[in-house]
Amino acid sequence: MSRSTRFLRACRREPVDCTPVWLMRQAGRYQPSYRALRERHSFLELCKNPDLASRVTVTAAEELGVDAAIIFSDILIPVEAMGAPLAITDEGPVLSAPVRDEAAVEALRVPEPARDLPFLLEAIRLTRERLAGEVPLIGFAGAPLTLASYLVEGGNSKTHSSLKELLFARPELARRLLDKLARAVSSVLLAQIEAGCDAVQLFDSWAGILSPRDYRTLALPPTRSILEAIAPTGVPRILFATGASTLLGAMGESGADVIGIDWRDDLGEARRRLGPGLAVQGNLEPACLFLDEVGLEARVRETLGSAGPEPGHIFNLGHGVLPRTDPARARFLVELVHRLTARGAAGEAGR
């Protein structure tokens, strides 16, 4: 067994030679190679240039020695393809035409990926070639609620009050928006899988703004419809949300194969709540990469201990790599997880 199969086997809760690991935002500003590219290209240029997007993807996986690559892109790329003008600034994304009424919802179109996102599919094909089967490739998209928040708020938001006003005061219109986003995301993920992705992750960054009651009513149905739409492909489906401690039960009913756990939940407790039919991914506090190697190892052992010995754990951070992380420390983390979890190795006893 090797890097080529470990991640996919863990997604399916099959035994592995050691715990697979990859890092959310493993390609990003903390890497000198990435910063060098960004000096010459904007973020969106990188996303839309298949050669560059693919190089960023492959370089990150190679530099870290992780067990999966994830295609370099952004959850808002499909939203732009739906007709929403998008800019990425230092402060975050700006969608200059917030979607807040019926006409704006109607004007959004469900993209045809081959026509509207050819660069993304080409980047995936190129990446598959360059990875040469060494590690699997993860595709991804944003979940409908999260995409709706960006569309309705016009960017990041602290209170998400415009989105919440839509959800609570105009539930029918909100449902139409979420349904359209679900159809868009389904088609984009299916196209990514057809282009060569071996697994997909749905990011629901803002799911945690809803109580379990409202998440179940408003956000879970469109999420479930996406996960159902891609089920026939057989590729593992990961659902990740942040600040979603109270939502874990509902997320477990989404149809996902793997639930991504953020850094605030206990992995063992999350596994107990989710039951044995689901794999989990996570969940080291990203700031632990600011600790020295001894401190980091103690925290990694805690995370592994909490995950327990049962198959079906993919090691990851509980959120993306933070910008000022030392790349050497991130590499050390990957090696450490492999070493501590190698079957039969001394490290295993230490868990």
Added chain:
Amino acid sequence: MSRSTRFLRACRREPVDCTPVWLMRQAGRYQPSYRALRERHSFLELCKNPDLASRVTVTAAEELGVDAAIIFSDILIPVEAMGAPLAITDEGPVLSAPVRDEAAVEALRVPEPARDLPFLLEAIRLTRERLAGEVPLIGFAGAPLTLASYLVEGGNSKTHSSLKELLFARPELARRLLDKLARAVSSVLLAQIEAGCDAVQLFDSWAGILSPRDYRTLALPPTRSILEAIAPTGVPRILFATGASTLLGAMGESGADVIGIDWRDDLGEARRRLGPGLAVQGNLEPACLFLDEVGLEARVRETLGSAGPEPGHIFNLGHGVLPRTDPARARFLVELVHRLTARGAAGEAGR
């Protein structure tokens, strides 16, 4: 029993004639009277003018018919008095000299409230006079972790990565900053109580960025030291944090008398986790005020049902009133809570 005692009795878990209610951000942009004042005065001008701050405080309590007033101010006012230059923009607070090294931490001074925050204490004295004992007055401050985040990040932050870098890479310096903030907050709260506040609330808006493990090590000790410092005054102490579902157990050990529960937790479950020795405050999803009266009543009944019949519940939203809330709907909510919980009233059976 009346509005003058209901809130304080509930804080002490004593029986009440009906459930007391107030709303976080009950003074704010959703009110025409507040918007009219803001056309002529900046936010900080309002905070620093005792007459205006007091009028805003009293008007909000009177317009809504709530059972407590909360002094109009901002959690960053004491931070400015520590020497950090503060501006409040439409996008949020800006602290133009982020505190990230030893010299910057040393330069912060623990304020002397009578000298450095006379406007705040005068606003409290004026408000007490104007309230004439009709409703109690709540003072407040930010908890050390939350204030540290603003100081270190220089404003709002999505990832709080600079704060986390300080906490994890330079724990000793972080502790010095948090300790100094704890001393500052203690002295400010003691002065507020001396000036006439009947209860105090500590807002830990960003506590939820930490896992329980890190919250206990880093954020809980300075929070506990504040709550201990004001214990001898005998005024009820409320601790409120957002996104803190996983932290409730630790918050229950803070020494607070009342724990504010955000809208994502189930109030009954929170009470079970906290045990019978603590009162709870909360926790209606603020966006429920966008529902019609029938929809809102159903949600209020759910919240009351979840809180249960035991004494020690203060009704509130699970976060601040959202800006586009209809003031009439907010008034309706307050009356509704009183009506549905009036002892012996028909409404009680409906819970």
